[in-house]
Structure formats: C-alpha cells, structure tokens
Amino acid sequence: MTTLPTYETFDEKSKHFNLVKVETIDDYNKIVETQKKLNGIYRGINTSKYKIYTSLQRQIITKDLQGKFCIEDYLHNFRQNKILQKYFDTLKFETSKLSIYSYLQHYGAPTPFLDFTINFEKALYFAIENFDETSYVEQGLIDDYFSIFFINQTDFDLIEIPEVIRSLKDFKRLSGDFFSRYEDYTHQHLVSHVDNTFTINTCKVFLISHYEEFIDIYNTYNNIRIVAQEGLFIHNDYLDKPLEEALKDFFKEATIFVGSGLDEIDDPQIIADNEKYIEDLEKNRGFQQRLEKNIITSFEIKKSLIGEIRKSFTLQKGDIYPDPEKLCWQTFEDSLPK
Template sequence: MKEVDTSSNLNSRIKLFADWLNNGGVKTIWSNHLLEDLIKVKFRADGTVDESTVSSVVRAALLAYEGTQWSQPHSSIELMTEYQTTLQKALIFEQVMIDTKEDFDSIYEENKNSKSTLYRGVSEAKWRIYSSLQRYWINEKLYESGADYKTFIEKTISNAKKQNAGVLEKFFKKNGISPDNDIAVLSFLQHYGCPTPLVDWSNSFKNALYFATENVNEYKDDSREIDKYFSIYHIEEKDLISTSLVSLVEKGISEMEKHVKDNVIQNGQSEGIEQTEMEKFFGRDRLKMATKMLHQNDLIKFVTKIERLITFPLTYFSDINEENDIQFSLNNSMNIINQEGVFIWNSDPFKPIEQVGNEQFGNKEDVIYRFSKCYNINKKLSDYVKDKIRQEGINSEFIYPDPNLIAKNSFDETKASC
C-alpha cells in the first residue's frame, strides 16, 4: 500500500513520461534530437535511472510534461474530461494505491463496518465525478438547444408527477410524502435510471466495492498506469455537515424559535399570564418541539425546491440517520434501503463535483485542500474483491431487490418447508 508519489524527482518524472510515451505520446514528438537522447537513457539493476545518461534536452521534456499534470483537466460544457495520470488526480484527491491482496484486506477490515463515512465506487480511476444529468447534458449537447439547466430539472420533476394519471404523486401522498418535495421525486427517478443532478454515495464500503467492480474493464499490462485501477472515494460525513440540508433546516428552526417564543408570550399576556410564568413553562426543549411542529414541514418543502437548491453549488442530504426527525423522504424505493444510499447535489451543468467542492471549500490560505480521499485498487484484484463481498451477501439481488422475486421466493420457501 502506498500513497501516490507527488515528489518531483528524476525517477518519478521518467516514470510519468514513459507512461505517456508508451500510450501514444511518442507519435507526437517532432524533435529527432529528443528521440535520439531518449534512446540513450539507461537504467540501473534496481530500476532507477542512471542520471549521467539523461541529457538536458530529455530533462527539459520531462519537466514540460510534468507541468501539464500540475493543473486540473479542463472543464467544458462541450466535453467530459478525465484524469490523465494519478499525479494530476492528486491535485484533488488524497490517493492510496492498492496493489496486493494484503493491502486490500487491510483497507477492507478498516472500512467494512464504518457507518460515518460516505463511499463511492467507480470502475475507472480516471473518471471525474459527474452526475448522470451532467453526462447526458454534455454528451447529447443539450446546451446547443438553448435549454436552461434549472428549467430542464424542474420540467423533469413536473413531467414525472404527470405520468400514468399522476400515479407517482398519488403514491407519495399515500405514503406521507409531499409531492412538492423535489428531491424526493429526484431520488425516486435516480433509482429508476432517469438522469438527475444527484450523485450516488453510500454509507457502506462493501456496496461501493460492488458498484466499482460490477462492470470493471479487463486489466491490460500495456495500459496507462491510471487505466489499471478502479477507485473507491471516501469522505467523512462530518466534513459535509456544514453543507447538508439538515443543517439548513435546523438553522431555519433556530431562527423561527424566537418568533414562536414571542408569539407564545404575547398570547399568554393577553390571557393575563405573566411572562416569567410562560418562560418557565416553555423551556428550551418545549420551545424547539413547538417550533418543529409548526414550521419543520414547511421548511423542508422550502429548501428542497429546485429554485433554491440550484443556488447551492454543492449540498448533501440523506435519511440514513433515523434518530434525526428531519427526514427528506428519500427512502422511497427498496434500492436505496439496501444500498444505504445518500446523495450529493451538484448544481453545475458541467463542472464535476470535486471541482465544485474545491471552489466551494478550498479557498483558505495556506491550506492544501483535497475534496476526498481515494483508494485506487488494481484491477488485477477485481475477482478477489468480488469474492470477498459476495461472501458477505453483497450481490446483484441484494443491491437491486426485485419485489416480484421477493414474493416468489417467500412462497417457494414456504412450500418447501411443508
């Protein structure tokens, strides 16, 4: 297990440059002098470069290419971009490379029971973290039609509530969910394949491993280094609390408490009850309870509307913590229950979530900001990882529960027991 080498030394530069050369870069070199000098570079028995064989021309080329990796990939509404190297990715993520079964077992034991961390598994380490709607918006060039991103999201929600004679709206009402809760609708659509601005994360490391290995590409020896890995991103939940919708609702409740208290005291005085007596009866806990009863549902409806969500570059919400009575009605499908799903909202039509996060949180002086930590796991370990989580019952039937199969299996097992 090793962290990504971000040091600027000759051996690391040679390795980085060789990776580029072996994957098409050599075809772009126009200088015969450089090609001749590259051929002269020699290595010692331990794999390190013989510095005396590295000319000034080669050193300049190494520095030039390394410089291209010290900036983020370009973000454009016209094109989805990827990380070219783990060095470039290290600008945004704190990375650890996992290349052996022993290394994997170590992080598995460390994370398998965690419930205070958000995980996201992807099958390619080079991918940036785009939402499904961003991928559709960019790839299908919807921006060329003059469509507005916010309006498009609002229309998707409105159309969802009209389908099949409004069955989704009826379903929500029957289950105590407000159809005016936009993120509840988006959560439902997300789990049935509709592109949305929500990015799926999970409180389960094992589930993230499933998603990362579900469709992982075959390992190839001649691939670029970054192409040889899949990734598990992980963020401590406490680091996102300040941007959570729960925090926004709690802040709103706190601001409303004074108004509730003033109204209670005013009404009491009109009935001839002294203010001191009213304050004794309405202590802090009772005041908060009364405020929640009066205003919490309206506050949830208020903050979950797209017209307000779109003003938050990035925000986080979940209903995982059942002890918290501020819930956003996200648990509206069996998928999200087993997947232990939570969401990060990205309001930008083309910037990936890590870039938005960097712009939102990474502006403090003298602080090196990384959006999240990341395990880059060698694809050679894919089968080992799959076997590991399969033994824990993490398979397609668990991740994507089928109601028809649940009904059939329950009856079949009952028959078999008779």
C-alpha cells in the same frame, strides 16, 4: 455529441483527491481492515479516469444542453404525470424536488444526485460488478485501475445541512397555517414554497442523509434499493463541475467579507452583531481551507486484483438490486411445508 472530460494521469487526478494506490492483494486487505475502523461514505467507479459527474451533468455535457435544459420543466413534467403523482400521494411522499430526484435516481433517470453508501463492500460491488476478467488486458495506463471514493465522517460538517432542515420544519408548519387561509390553496403551493426557501438557504453542494429530521421535510428514502444499498446522496447543482471540483468552489462566497454602512455606528447591538459576523466569517474560511485540501480519498485499485477480491466477496446482485416480486415469492416459498 461532446466527450465527457476524464483524467489522463494520476498526477492530474491527485490535484483533487488524496490518492492511495493499491497494487497488491496485501495492500487491498490492509485498506479493508483500516476502513472497518472508520465511519464515512463510499462511492465506487469501474475505471479511475472518470470524474465524479452526476448523471444530469453527463447528459448536459455530452448532449450540449448548456443553457437549453430547464430543471424546473423536468420537475413540472414529473408532477404532471398522473400515475407518478398518485403513487406519491398514496404513500404520502412529498413531490418536493429532492423526493422526486431520489425516485428518478433509482430508476436511472438523470438527476443532480450522486449515489454514495455507508458500506465499503457495496461501493466495491458497484465498481467491479461488470468487470470481465477473461477479456481484460493491462495497458500500463490509468485505465488499469478502478476507484473507491471515501469521505470521512469527520468531514461531514463541511457538507451537512442540519440547521437548514431544522429551520425548514418550523417554516413548513407556519407556512401551512398561513396558506390554508386562502381558498385557492393547494398542498403543492406549500411544497413549492418550501422548495424555493430550501434552495435559497442551501449551497450548490450538500449531503442528503436519511436522518429523521430530513425525512420530515423531504422523503428521499422512497425506494427499496436505497435501503438495500445503504445509500444516501450528495447533491451537486453545478452544470459542469464534477464533485471533486465543486467541493472547492461551492463555499467560497461564504468566506468573502461584505461591508455595511452600519459598520461604524457605535450601537452596542450592531457592534455585537458585527463581531458575530466576523467570527462566522473566520469559521467559514477555516471550512474553505479544509475543503481545498481535498476531503475525498480515492483508493486506486489495480483491476488485475479483482479476481482475488471476488474470492472473498459475499454480496450478490439481489443484495444490491432487490426484486420486490422475487422477494415476495421467496417469502411464500420459504413458508411452504418442508
């Protein structure tokens, strides 16, 4: 077993985040009021030393699975499970890789997904839900803090992929028409074809929002907990880079000029295309500069404040992890005569 890398100090962590220390309850209340005026996504962790690894990365690193684990086998085995396949078919969910990852994620299985939420308080719940005030002893270390990560909506353009999704809708329709002419065609052929095209046209890191265009291609909104948690995902396909490092790396190739033997030809169309390429290249370099400035704010909140924070906390476990059976029974009991 290999130990998962962590941060030893805030100085080390500050290389990858915009750190905001929260030392008093007044500091905390100011953060809460400020965040009410902003839109973005949040993720909470119970100790500040942890890097933002996906659950799949944690398995690969700690169990020394680099070069041994095959993600395609993982997806294949899911699709071969008759109960899971029937469940997806019945609800008309695609067994695309993103839909499968979403389902696995919310039942605790390893995936390249990272859970985020649009709700600050729900991210806070995840960070402090298991904190035991009675046994806590301050150590004077980074372990004395927990973190709430925040990515402002103003930076979503760096990680969103709406153009890819829009083009895939047409691609899926045209591919379906094409494949349907073959006798051995199955719907899974189409799903695999769209999956491959999606992979080719996306970088390793991207935001998965639940807007309608995305759901038409990949239904990642297939679990009641996602609804309750107001959740969405960031996909990180690196096997070893935590999100904060991956954000600085995934877009670099798009900033590198690639020449062509046609560059010197005086054809007006080629000249126009080349000018557009240079224009896009400069735009990409601007994106990369923004990514390297750290787009994640990390609120480093002292654990000694958790008792005070909980006094104004309204969320309960059922709000975050709804139990469908309890919800159904509660509906019945609420309907009984008083």
